[in-house]
Amino acid sequence: QKEVEQNSGPLSVPEGAIASLNCTYSDRGSQSFFWYRQYSGKSPELIMSIYSNGDKEDGRFTAQLNKASQYVSLLIRDSQPSDSATYLCAVRALSYQLIWGAGTKLIIKP
Amino acid sequence: GAGVSQSPRYKVAKRGQDVALRCDPISGHVSLFWYQQALGQGPEFLTYFQNEAQLDKSGLPSDRFFAERPEGSVSTLKIQRTQQEDSAVYLCASSRPTGNEQYFGPGTRLTVT
Numbered sequence: 187q188k189e190v191e192q193n194s195g196p197l198s199v200p201e202g203a204i205a206s207l208n209c210t211y212s213d214r215g216s217q218s219f220f221w222y223r224q225y226s227g228k229s230p231e232l233i234m235s236i237y238s239n240g241d242k243e244d245g246r247f248t249a250q251l252n253k254a255s256q257y258v259s260l261l262i263r264d265s266q267p268s269d270s271a272t273y274l275c276a277v278r279a280l281s282y283q284l285i286w287g288a289g290t291k292l293i294i295k296p
Numbered sequence: 297g298a299g300v301s302q303s304p305r306y307k308v309a310k311r312g313q314d315v316a317l318r319c320d321p322i323s324g325h326v327s328l329f330w331y332q333q334a335l336g337q338g339p340e341f342l343t344y345f346q347n348e349a350q351l352d353k354s355g356l357p358s359d360r361f362f363a364e365r366p367e368g369s370v371s372t373l374k375i376q377r378t379q380q381e382d383s384a385v386y387l388c389a390s391s392r393p394t395g396n397e398q399y400f401g402p403g404t405r406l407t408v409t
């Protein structure tokens with residue numbers, strides 16, 4: 187069974203610090219990796235996608251992919267209270283289906 | 297243009313009633329997905345359309361669930377004879393023809409009483 191695992195949290199990080207979110211996946215055939223942010227009562231919002239090993243940076247966000255170790259991470263620099271949300275990791279193999287983690291709740295403390 | 301839209305945003309149904317949930321994807325997006333999300337969980341796949349063709353309905357939990365997209369744009373998810381366990385948020389997402397990224401609508405929160 188294909189799985190995506192995330193620590194449910196909550197992960198508490200002081201404002202201005204780096205928040206590090208991790209995700210592991212079981213299907214070695216996975217090709218595409220996504221991080222979504224979901225505020226309470228709202229729908230998931232795509233914030234990062236990554237397809238090849240290494241780092242991908244977009245503003246304060248950096249996604250890191252290591253296919254050999256089957257993990258993908260999201261770093262948020264200079265964390266702001268508005269970053270407080272649940273972060274969902276989603277993984278796609280050869281088919282169109284995304285396999286989702288249950289999400290990590292992030293709390294940024296002022 | 298605009299993002300994915302869904303209606304209604306909230307629906308309360310009495311057990312046994314039929315409901316219909318609508319999704320209007322981003323213009324030009326041929327792929328459309330329906331998900332069910334329970335509190336504290338990630339989205340669970342229900343069904344997938346490419347244009348008007350329903351290519352995968354393996355995630356539909358029972359034969360009470362039915363989805364259609366007759367003209368390849370707007371889609372409707374119908375739940376017949378609703379049960380309490382159907383209470384959840386129903387999310388619709390769409391993606392470009394050659395894209396991997398899925399973009400979500402605001403969801404419909406269904407409460408079955």
